[in-house]
Amino acid sequence: MRWVDRIRLVIEYVEENLVGEISIDDAAKIACCSKFHLNRVFFSYFDTTFSEYVRRRRFTLAAADVVSTQATIVNIAMKYGYTSPNAFTRSFRKIHGVNPSEVRSANATITTYRKASFPLEPVEVERMEYKIVEKASFNIVGKSKRFEFDDFTKNGKKFWKEYVGSDGYKSLCELTDGKPGLVSGSPLLTAYFPDEKKAQDKFLDVLGVEYDTGDKATTFETHSVPAATYAEFDCLYRGAMKTNRYIYSEWFSATGYERDGSKPDIVAYFPMPWRHFSEMRVRWWVPIIKNSDGV
Structure with missing residues (x-):
């Protein structure tokens, strides 16, 4: 279907x-x-x-x-x-x-929200190319927060903006001195771990670095990212959310792929020297499996 x-x-x-x-x-x-x-x-x-x-x-x-x-x-x-x-x-x-x-x-004005319907305008993104890649398991060490999806759309950006300005974030970056991870190839990552077992609709949002556990990492959380097959999409930071919307609306609809269970979506960041953060390269990895019926 x-x-x-x-x-x-x-x-x-x-x-x-x-x-x-x-x-x-x-x-x-x-x-x-x-x-x-x-x-x-x-x-x-x-x-x-x-x-x-x-x-x-x-x-x-x-x-x-x-x-x-x-x-x-x-x-x-x-x-x-x-x-x-x-x-x-x-x-x-x-x-x-x-x-x-x-x-x-009183003759107060009230709002009407109509029933959602199709067709919709396609999501426009800067790039729509993708490739299928295999990634080995690795650890992401950093800071996490559990969000309900509604709360994330409203407050997630503010929460992480405040963290990035903190001493804790500075210490996190010092773990690797900005060097890219061996598996991710990126110096900074976000992982979105689904939590399907909870009664409430929540997921775990992790900002961190690829890092093997050790004494330096004891002040941070360590989360294991399992090996997976990913659909990989490249974009710029300024278009990252549009790209994600494209993946979950247009791309999944047009291909024979399904999201792979409880494995996390990964966002890899690639800062560019002397460039504004909006020009930073971003790579989405979405864990996928092929539909059994191919549609």
Whole structure:
């Protein structure tokens, strides 16, 4: 089944259960993929996370109920899965900018988020070439933070920007003196480790260097990156996120590949002397396996 068709089924699942229980575990089963992969694909297609899409659609319908029915706010909140009216009001205000009571008492403006649909404009990137590479296992030593996907899209960039300005980051870079790793060929790496066993939808984001364990590394975390087959994509830092969106929307949809389970996505950075960081070369490695049916 094509990826577009899988995502259509996920959207229909959401629409059919807006007043019931919606689980990303169930959505991932419908899409025949992991939660991590579903989140990446969904965000790449629609520029919003799966859970945020669900919230927006639910509160589009909730606002219509507030405006067009005489049901109490408490009953409307319960209809959409909120046992606390206060929690419902906070979420309503976050989506629409006003409280439910204000919608009824004044001609307040409310926001409508329509059902997601295809076709979409293709993601434009600087380069679309790729190659398939084999990488041996290696250790990445550094700093990590566990993110829920929604939190990562909102706060991940700020968190890492603050860390890069810290003494801890300076000490991390001193481990290798800027020398590239033997396997990655890069002096600095990010790894995104899916965490499919957790009840909550989280992943581990690691910024570090390729480094064998030793006394110098004891103040940092060590994570093992398993051997894997990767699809490799090159781009510049300024286009890195567009390239990632292209991978998870256009590329997976167009090829006979699936993401390889719980193995991490790797981002390798290649700074260039006397160049602005936006000109830094970036290489994405996405772990892949061939679809059994080749489509």
